[in-house]
Amino acid sequence: MDNTVLTMDIGGSSIKYGICNLQGEFLDRGSVKTPLSSLGDLLNVIKEIHSSYKNVIGIAISMPGVIDVIKGIAITGGALSYIDNAPLVEIISREVKKKVVIANDGKCAALAELGFGNLKDIKNGVAMILGTGIGGGIVINGELLNGSNFSAGEFSYVNTNIEQVSNIDYSMACQLGIRGVSKAVEETSNLKDLSGIDIFKLIKEGNKDVEKGFKNYCRKLASNIYNIMYILDPERFVIGGGISAEPLLFTYLEEALDDLYNEFSIKLRKPEIMPCKYRNDANLIGALYNFLNIKI
Numbered sequence: 001m002d003n004t005v006l007t008m009d010i011g012g013s014s015i016k017y018g019i020c021n022l023q024g025e026f027l028d029r030g031s032v033k034t035p036l037s038s039l040g041d042l043l044n045v046i047k048e049i050h051s052s053y054k055n056v057i058g059i060a061i062s063m064p065g066v067i068d069v070i071k072g073i074a075i076t077g078g079a080l081s082y083i084d085n086a087p088l089v090e091i092i093s094r095e096v097k098k099k100v101v102i103a104n105d106g107k108c109a110a111l112a113e114l115g116f117g118n119l120k121d122i123k124n125g126v127a128m129i130l131g132t133g134i135g136g137g138i139v140i141n142g143e144l145l146n147g148s149n150f151s152a153g154e155f156s157y158v159n160t161n162i163e164q165v166s167n168i169d170y171s172m173a174c175q176l177g178i179r180g181v182s183k184a185v186e187e188t189s190n191l192k193d194l195s196g197i198d199i200f201k202l203i204k205e206g207n208k209d210v211e212k213g214f215k216n217y218c219r220k221l222a223s224n225i226y227n228i229m230y231i232l233d234p235e236r237f238v239i240g241g242g243i244s245a246e247p248l249l250f251t252y253l254e255e256a257l258d259d260l261y262n263e264f265s266i267k268l269r270k271p272e273i274m275p276c277k278y279r280n281d282a283n284l285i286g287a288l289y290n291f292l293n294i295k296i
Helices: 039-051 088-096 103-116 170-176 178-189 196-204 209-230 247-263 284-293
Strands: 006-012 012-019 026-033 057-061 099-104 125-130 132-142 236-240 272-273
Touching: 006 039, 006 284, 012 039, 012 236, 012 284, 026 039, 026 196, 039 088, 039 272, 057 088, 057 284, 088 099, 099 247, 099 284, 103 125, 103 132, 103 236, 103 284, 125 209, 132 170, 170 178, 170 209, 178 196, 178 209, 196 209, 209 236, 209 247, 247 272
Parallel strands: 006 057, 057 099, 125 236, 236 272
Antiparallel strands: 006 012, 012 026, 125 132
């Protein structure tokens, strides 16, 4: 397995891993439970996985939180609070005697698109990953923008109502993440806690109340896409996350973008949107791209 990289996606409940060649193709893969108790336990899991693939040239890691990709420090570890301020690259590389790189999971999803997907050869672009929150990344001049504090592209924290700055319900995470989808549908149908699968099934069955709520959600998403477009002027937006696998999202989102454009008093242009190429493997592939291209 020379010229292969061990890629890992550390999540709140599981660690997905794969062996990739330098073209982003998987030669092997697996998953284990994420240890929730301590950094030492996490290190032991990483060492155990690596022990089965000792000929790899290094380890590329995707993980939650704000990550200093230059110093290799997890400033915050998201749901894994025991990672906060840990010099992970130093700790792991000391154990495995190999090159190790780490990056935020949303940015890894963006890097997958930049390196091998639907942002490849795009000079300026935006990836938005619709999940529990809104992650992603911003590509400027063909490179991922980390920002001065490594938090560029953290759309989750954007406030959507100046009168409600202390209310997390008005964050972009809650308005446009999966919680925002179900909330928008609940407001028009009185159906609570529907999953994305439930919502799309009901729309296809002709439930107009559910459809109305989902269209309201898409209008909010479209409005924020326009706002980001006016600030960054990207060539393309790519949309990922679980609900992006459903073509209806893009049907209604394009409709909302058209409606808003027609309502604007000053018209510039409509954004180009398309789904991310990579879904379940996006973080693993993006971690690989980071490993191959990071400038330290």
